[in-house]
């Protein structure tokens with residue numbers, strides 16, 4: 001059996017290469033290199049659950065190898081052979097028991113984590129939070145800073161150490177808003193505004209992306225994220241106010257049209273633009289934002305509800 | 315006039331891409347070749363009466379498996395195209411539009427037109443034989459199921475060259491899949507391809523539940539039934555509860571697109587989130603539908619090649635039934651990030667984790683079947699052994715994904731892509747391969763070359779780990795799924811290259827399998843399975859000659875034990891007298907019918923009409939369906955008897971003496 005040796009050698013060569021590559025470039029593994037409290041807790045959860053899982057998985061993998069090796073059929077084998085042994089209440093209780101215990105532990109951790117990390121829960125902080133309204137457009141991100149009165153495309157700057165309340169919607173197919181080093185993602189859906197609290201604890205440059213497929217230029221929906229000191233942030237806002245053009249309603253309609261975009265900045269935006277974006281899908285109000293595509297049956301008009309900013313439908 | 319034709323043609327046929335023209339040519343050449351060969355060798359009649367109109371579950375099973383292999387090839391080519399595109403940053407091998415179509419068709423084809431028919435093929439070939447039955451409960455319906463699947467698959471596949479393929483992902487989330495964003499016909503091909511084959515799947519589910527409940531050989535109590543048949547039962551229960559959800563969901567999406575309804579649109583009171591919930595209420599059970607039978611296959615193989623009884627039969631049965639039920643209670647883990655609130659997320663995280671318990675139990679039972687066994691490593695067992703560690707690791711990453719707050723980071727990333735390929739390839743594909751290698755001699759009457767098989771096995775395995783382990787890392791590096799390309803700045807270069815190399819190795823592995831089959835066919839006479847029991851099997855299918863005669867059992871077996879055939883062999887070895895074979899009687903068999911293929915062709919025409927809004931096609935197709943049903947209803951000549959002397963002759967030819 002010369003050949004089977006060859007396979008083994010092949011496997012022996014291949015495996016270290018994989019391992020090498022997997023450990024070789026750890027500095028890029030950004031999800032495991034968090035820069036804010038949310039991402040950090042999520043990383044910890046990943047690590048804890050991996051360890052808990054490994055308590056079962058590693059011994060089972062070893063057991064598998066040992067059993068297969070020991071009980072292989074060969075001449076002069078000493079290991080026992082019991083062809084009819086097919087039941088052992090004791091053993092079966094053990095391995096219904098082991099996974100039950102592990103899952104119980106993991107379940108407790110998960111439920112606690114789920115409530116602790118509920119994305120719409122405000123972060124505790126001495127600092128006053130700032131709000132950024134995020135709109136997924138085809139194929140670009142619009143960030144509006146209602147408190148500062150400015151807006152940007154594909155560039156997000158936030159003050160360091162300050163909780164950021166993201167309000168997220170879409171004027172495009174459903175997307176997902178994700179900044180891996182600050183925390184997990186949240187869907188961007190038309191007709192509703194989702195809330196996601198994140199915070200950066202370290203000044204620096206990060207990046208975010210759209211994580212849910214939105215069509216042709218989905219792969220271009222990356223944006224830069226920069227966490228900077230409050231002074232720098234204020235300076236940046238002032239600069240945009242001084243030098244950038246205003247975003248008009250017509251300008252917004254242009255942005256909605258399918259295209260990619262460079263980084264842009266706007267010194268102001270139409271009043272209530274974000275609310276209008278949300279509600280133009282949620283109700284039959286058009287707020288001057290109608291794309292003209294909505295042909296509604298007559299009866300619809302009566303059912304008008306107050307435009308709601310809440311997450312509808314759950 | 316000419317210009318009009320030209321205009322029409324350029325919209326009707328997909329144009330402008332050399333890959334597509336290549337495909338056009340190869341499709342045309344293949345078709346011409348097939349037609350020529352059939353005509354030259356005067357095989358049309360044979361094809362029609364032996365295969366296309368057959369109601370024999372074994373032949374239907376073989377047709378399912380052949381289709382599955384063709385679709386594995388198509389889906390695999392899609393995969394390789396994608397991996398080529400992703401091999402290095404800023405690649406421009408595929409345009410974004412093309413890439414989007416390819417990941418969509420790849421996903422749909424692999425799940426619905428590869429895994430499902432492969433699974434149905436194995437159900438068909440093996441379940442009646444394991445149960446000691448002469449056919450499935452409803453042979454005509456069975457044939458109809460196959461042809462509906464085939465029509466649906468073809469309708470879906472022609473979108474590649476006619477009209478354009480769908481590009482909204484394998485689950486076609488609205489609003490992207492709605493007219494507003496997706497005005498072409500691709501999504502309509504998606505809807506109708508899946509609808510037509512989905513009806514077939516539902517009928518197969520019903521058929522096998524009835525077969526298992528009603529057609530078992532005398533004496534085979536449920537708790538003596540082979541594990542594969544149990545797994546089929548659990549899978550079919552999930553089918554009959556989940557496929558109606560799929561049908562309804564796609565029907566609503568169709569109404570949105572065809573009739574301007576607003577079920578899932580953003581305006582007019584529609585809500586896309588409803589679709590996402592509905593589609594996963596089918597979609598999650600679907601993944602268990604395809605993996606449960608693989609569990610059944612591994613259970614059979616582990617016992618056979620350890621020469622030992624399956625450990626913990628009862629807990630295996632309970633585990634499978636629990637999984638089948640729980641799989642309906644976890645769907646929202648596919649969108650923890652939709653903001654449903656902590657209560658909802660916590661609930662679905664917990665139910666998901668619960669599934670890990672029965673699944674873990676099954677792994678332990680397999681291990682303890684091997685424990686104190688006598689393990690040999692023929693192909694089927696090799697695949698099983700390849701499966702166990704792969705599935706354990708894939709299961710672990712699945713549990714990680716179920717930790718809802720952590721999933722906010724894993725979701726939609728390559729971590730997820732790696733996870734589901736690990737459980738689907740390591741579990742489902744390896745499982746069906748194992749089953750195919752295991753039952754191959756029973757199907758065709760000869761054995762395959764083990765050496766080529768081992769090459770295929772190692773290439774699949776090494777290729778798999780090279781391809782998908784780096785993808786876990788890529789996910790943690792922030793690479794999202796469904797991106798057509800990426801920049802140099804992200805540092806995703808090495809992992810993607812390794813991943814592509816792995817994919818190529820799997821492609822080579824597939825070629826080894828094709829070679830193995832071709833080699834097997836060529837040298838079949840040297841490798842005939844004359845005993846009908848090449849692996850020293852345990853269950854009834856091994857008690858009859860290979861390939862099974864078309865009536866399966868000359869005399870229906872009288873079952874007394876679990877692993878009845880094994881026990882019978884043992885009793886014989888111990889010198890107990892074998893009971894004299896019962897007297898032969900004429901066998902009642904169903905007659906072939908051309909209606910299933912004709913009716914399915916009519917469905918194809920109707921589906922095509924719905925896709926292109928061509929009302930005459932719709933009317934003609936649906937009328938054809940109605941007429942076929944009528945004709946079948948008034949056809950009373952649906953069965954016949956095989957006389958005793960013919961049975962005697964057939965059995966004698968297979969070397970069996972009958973009483």
Ligand code: HEM
Nearest residue numbers: 393396397417421424425429483484738795796797817820
């Ligand atoms: C044989 C090797 C395979 C390779 C190299 C492969 C590769 C890929 C790639 C590159 C993607 C696209 C990822 C993306 O762009 O997001 C993908 C997606 C997918 N694959 Fe595979 N795949 C393989 C086998 C399979 C099998 C056997 C199945 C199922 C039975 C499967 C099911 C899927 C599904 C459902 C998707 C998701 C499609 C979507 O995003 O809508 N794959 N695969």
Ligand SMILES: [Cu+2]
Nearest residue numbers: 598645647648
């Ligand atoms: Cu699921």
Ligand SMILES: [Cu+2]
Nearest residue numbers: 189587652653
């Ligand atoms: Cu929602």
